[in-house]
Each structure stands twice: as structure tokens, then as C-alpha cells.
Amino acid sequence: MWKWTQINHLKLIILDCESLNQKYIDFPYQHLLGVDVLKIESLDIDKNIDLDALIANFLIMAQCQSYEAIVISGDMTWLKKVMSYRIGTLFVGHLQQKDLKYMPDFVVDSIDSLVDVLSEKDKGYSGEVLTFENKKGSLLSCQTEIVSDDGKKYLTELYFGGRYYPEKHQYLLDDALSYMILKFKHEYVDIIDIFFDEAIMDIRKKEKIDTLTYIPPKPQDIEKKRFQRFLSLKLERNAQDGLMLKDFLSCQCDFSQKGNDLAERRKTVKGVFRVNGDVKGKNIILIDDVFSSGSTMIEAMKTLYEAGANKVIALAIAVSQMTESPFAYQKLVCSYCQEPMELMYYRKTHKLLFGCPHYYSHPDQKSMMSLRLGIFCLKKRNRLYDGSYDMMNREDC
CATH class of the missing domain: 3.40.50 (Rossmann fold)
Incomplete structure (x- = not known):
């Protein structure tokens, strides 16, 4: 699954041209009309490149937020650097064991599998998809x-x-x-x-x-x-x-x-x-x-x-995983007791939810959030989503 990206709001694709076959470079131009495409040459990561400034410039040029962008590359060394900046990552090729501790959002090995990802036919890794959406993903x-x-x-x-x-x-x-x-x-x-x-x-x-x-x-x-x-x-x-x-x-x-x-x-x-x-x-x-x-x-x-x-x-x-982000999360806060709301396992329903440590003693269930609503509100609070989400009532956030 995309860790950060809202793929239905995709505005920017960054292509690492030196690591990609020409068919992957041509694909966005031919099939993703309305999405900005930036082509970059392979960066020498051993040099002191200001990655913060580089990514910020990309987003400014495309007039978009990080959750509206993805990077496509066949170079895991480059993707590892990008992962900590809350941008979607898609690797083209076959992942090696040495790269497993920095797994990208998706791994594809053909144009067909790339189409499946961008069209959301391929939802993502099976464990992540099953836990979040109770749907089938891929191993x-x-x-x-x-x-x-x-x-x-x-x-x-x-x-x-x-x-x-x-x-x-x-x-x-x-x-x-x-x-x-x-x-x-x-x-x-x-x-x-x-x-x-x-x-x-x-x-x-x-x-x-x-x-x-x-x-x-x-x-x-x-x-x-x-x-x-x-x-x-x-x-x-x-x-x-x-x-x-x-x-x-x-x-x-x-x-x-x-x-x-x-x-x-x-x-x-x-x-x-x-x-x-x-x-x-x-x-x-x-x-x-x-x-x-x-x-x-x-x-x-x-x-x-x-x-x-x-x-x-x-x-x-x-x-x-070893991936970390330089940006800290702001947690959700319970409207009753102002305690931080955490992800927790509700034994009565065998489902995950967001709640404060005292959610069970509050007068109603408004101090609890479903997994989907809680993650949406958490990312909205941290400016990782925009204000539109047709399944949610904005007042709940």
C-alpha cells in the first residue's frame, strides 16, 4: 500500500531516467494525462546533495503536496534516500535481500504490473491490504x-x-x-x-x-x-x-x-x-x-x-524496516480527556481502532475512531491528506 500517497489525487511523477527502461519513461506521458512528469538524471548520493531542497523544488514546480507525488526508479539506493520524505516510492525490477529493510511502496517488473498499481487494481502487499481493508493483495x-x-x-x-x-x-x-x-x-x-x-x-x-x-x-x-x-x-x-x-x-x-x-x-x-x-x-x-x-x-x-x-x-x-522520517507526527487527541489517542486492538470486535487510554469509561463512543477514520484524521492533522474524503465527516477530525 502507499504509505503516504493518495494515488487518486496524483499530480506529480518523478522519473529516475538513468535507472529506467525507455518504456517506463514514456508510459506516464502516454497514459497519465494531467499528471506532471519530472525527469531527473541519476543523482550521485555520495555528494552532499540537499535532498530537502531538491524535493521541495519539485513540489513547488508541480504545485502539489508530498502525498500527491510518487518517485519511480530502478535504483534502490536512490529510493532509500527518498523514502523518509513522505513521498510514494515505486521500484522497477526485482528486490534483493539486502534491500528488504527499505521496502518501497510497490515493486513492479512489467508495464502491466505498473498499470495495475496506478489503476489501484494492485492494492499492495497482502498483509498490509488485508489488515487495513480486508481485501486481497500480493506477496x-x-x-x-x-x-x-x-x-x-x-x-x-x-x-x-x-x-x-x-x-x-x-x-x-x-x-x-x-x-x-x-x-x-x-x-x-x-x-x-x-x-x-x-x-x-x-x-x-x-x-x-x-x-x-x-x-x-x-x-x-x-x-x-x-x-x-x-x-x-x-x-x-x-x-x-x-x-x-x-x-x-x-x-x-x-x-x-x-x-x-x-x-x-x-x-x-x-x-x-x-x-x-x-x-x-x-x-x-x-x-x-x-x-x-x-x-x-x-x-x-x-x-x-x-x-x-x-x-x-x-x-x-x-x-x-529501518526507514525513518525527519518529520515528527502530531498525535490525535481525545475530545473528552485531552489524552493522546493511540492505535489499539478492541477485543470485543477483534478490530483495530483509535482511542485514548480511558476510552472505555467515556460516556459514548465519540472518543473512539475506526481504523480508517483514525488514519485519515491522523494524516490530515499532519497535513498528509487534503480536506476531501467522501467517506468521512470532517467534524470528526
């Missing part, structure tokens, strides 16, 4: 190479449903998927179950899958009887076909990755998993909630391959 995929201890190499796929912003990250304020993932660490969340069920079905359309497994809990999690989130999943559509999660992996020792760099993370998880049961010749989907550095997931995949698995495909709800 992001990339390839990675697994190398076993004996040097054998396995080329395999990684699939993801969107972007995850950790606790205390400023984008968590309005990110429904991240909030649901945080809840899933402590309790069953139906929307997460639906995501995994649909994502596995989508992968099965491309690959023959024999079984499913998951990243196992650590010994201390079992000892302290912490919530076993993956065991709570029902995966109803796959279960009807006899495909259910199995505990093929166990974790042999406790470990922490907090504060570790990539090399330390790989060293920490080396050899921590053991295979239970026979996986020889099987095609397996391995699931986890969040893909951070990838060291844990890749070590688990390597363990399965070394035990004889034919193919291991990774599936995570989201990838942990």
Missing part, C-alpha cells in the same frame, strides 16, 4: 541462496506480506499490520491466521508443497509457558487439503539477537535448530512472523536442507 518475493556447512548451495524463495515497524518506531502510530504483529506475540489474531492461510494457498498455486512448519520457540519460552503463536493458527483452507503445521524444528538453546550486527547474528544462531522427524525429499513452507536480518530464518532453512528437504520456502508476515 513480495525475492530469492536467496542457502549454503550448507558442506558447501552445497540451494537457491530458494522468500515471501513477505508487508512492512513491519518495531515498537517505538514513529510509523507504528498508524501502521495496522505492525500493530497486529505485536498483538500476535501474545494472543491469537484472526487476521494473521487469514494472512498465512491465503499466502500459503497462493504459494501452492506455483509450487507443490508437502508440509508446513514454523520457527520453533526457545526453551525459555516453553518453560515459562509463553503464548505459542504459531500453534494457535487454524489455516482452515489448507487444513481442508490435509496440510497443517508440523513441529519439524526444535530450538536447542536460548539466544538473543538484540544489539547484534549481521555477523554476530549469524554466529549466534549457528547450530541452534534440530530437525524432528523425516523431511527427506519434502517441499516445505517455513513460516515466521517478522523477518529482520534473516539470520534465524536462513539458519532454520539450512537445517532443513541438511536434513534432506528437497525445497524450503520461507514465508513471513512482514520485514522489519
Whole structure:
């Protein structure tokens, strides 16, 4: 999904010409009449370019706001720089694992897929779309190479449903998927179950899958009887076909990755998993909630391959993101008690809403906002939307 952009109000497209095939450069001129197009040459990001001034000049020239603009580029280095300025980003090409921590709003690999994005036929990453709109989106995929201890190499796929912003990250304020993932660490969340069920079905359309497994809990999690989130999943559509999660992996020792760099993370998880049961010749989907550095997931995949698995495909709800913005959010404020309104999970309806810490004790539900209304009001308050939104009453904001 577009993090900032209102695509139906698109006024400006910035094209990074040196990184794009000519057909992508020509497309906006031929099919997006009424939208300003600015062509730029590839910028040397190692030089001290004033990106603030550059983007501000682009917006002034087009007489538009940042939420009315997008950048299209085939250069992830350039897009990473742009992402923090609340402008929509669209990458042309195939995302590599090293770029996952700066996922753009959309990734396309053809003119047809670009058309689907700009016409809103493609709503975005499946986890984000499902959580926000309860509609179907698309999985992001990339390839990675697994190398076993004996040097054998396995080329395999990684699939993801969107972007995850950790606790205390400023984008968590309005990110429904991240909030649901945080809840899933402590309790069953139906929307997460639906995501995994649909994502596995989508992968099965491309690959023959024999079984499913998951990243196992650590010994201390079992000892302290912490919530076993993956065991709570029902995966109803796959279960009807006899495909259910199995505990093929166990974790042999406790470990922490907090504060570790990539090399330390790989060293920490080396050899921590053991295979239970026979996986020889099987095609397996391995699931986890969040893909951070990838060291844990890749070590688990390597363990399965070394035990004889034919193919291991990774599936995570989201990838942990590093993108930050120099602009601070202004929070919504409750009209009753003037306390900040936060995104929260309403257990009675199993839905996300915006409310203050005391919303349940206020005399009526005007101190609560639906997810859609709250995000609209939050972005309007921060001047990321204009005043028009036909589904909302402006007085509610």
C-alpha cells in the first residue's frame, strides 16, 4: 500500500531516467494525462546533495503536496534516500535481500504490473491490504541462496506480506499490520491466521508443497509457558487439503539477537535448530512472523536442507524496516480527556481502532475512531491528506 500517497489525487511523477527502461519513461506521458512528469538524471548520493531542497523544488514546480507525488526508479539506493520524505516510492525490477529493510511502496517488473498499481487494481502487499481493508493483495518475493556447512548451495524463495515497524518506531502510530504483529506475540489474531492461510494457498498455486512448519520457540519460552503463536493458527483452507503445521524444528538453546550486527547474528544462531522427524525429499513452507536480518530464518532453512528437504520456502508476515522520517507526527487527541489517542486492538470486535487510554469509561463512543477514520484524521492533522474524503465527516477530525 502507499504509505503516504493518495494515488487518486496524483499530480506529480518523478522519473529516475538513468535507472529506467525507455518504456517506463514514456508510459506516464502516454497514459497519465494531467499528471506532471519530472525527469531527473541519476543523482550521485555520495555528494552532499540537499535532498530537502531538491524535493521541495519539485513540489513547488508541480504545485502539489508530498502525498500527491510518487518517485519511480530502478535504483534502490536512490529510493532509500527518498523514502523518509513522505513521498510514494515505486521500484522497477526485482528486490534483493539486502534491500528488504527499505521496502518501497510497490515493486513492479512489467508495464502491466505498473498499470495495475496506478489503476489501484494492485492494492499492495497482502498483509498490509488485508489488515487495513480486508481485501486481497500480493506477496513480495525475492530469492536467496542457502549454503550448507558442506558447501552445497540451494537457491530458494522468500515471501513477505508487508512492512513491519518495531515498537517505538514513529510509523507504528498508524501502521495496522505492525500493530497486529505485536498483538500476535501474545494472543491469537484472526487476521494473521487469514494472512498465512491465503499466502500459503497462493504459494501452492506455483509450487507443490508437502508440509508446513514454523520457527520453533526457545526453551525459555516453553518453560515459562509463553503464548505459542504459531500453534494457535487454524489455516482452515489448507487444513481442508490435509496440510497443517508440523513441529519439524526444535530450538536447542536460548539466544538473543538484540544489539547484534549481521555477523554476530549469524554466529549466534549457528547450530541452534534440530530437525524432528523425516523431511527427506519434502517441499516445505517455513513460516515466521517478522523477518529482520534473516539470520534465524536462513539458519532454520539450512537445517532443513541438511536434513534432506528437497525445497524450503520461507514465508513471513512482514520485514522489519529501518526507514525513518525527519518529520515528527502530531498525535490525535481525545475530545473528552485531552489524552493522546493511540492505535489499539478492541477485543470485543477483534478490530483495530483509535482511542485514548480511558476510552472505555467515556460516556459514548465519540472518543473512539475506526481504523480508517483514525488514519485519515491522523494524516490530515499532519497535513498528509487534503480536506476531501467522501467517506468521512470532517467534524470528526
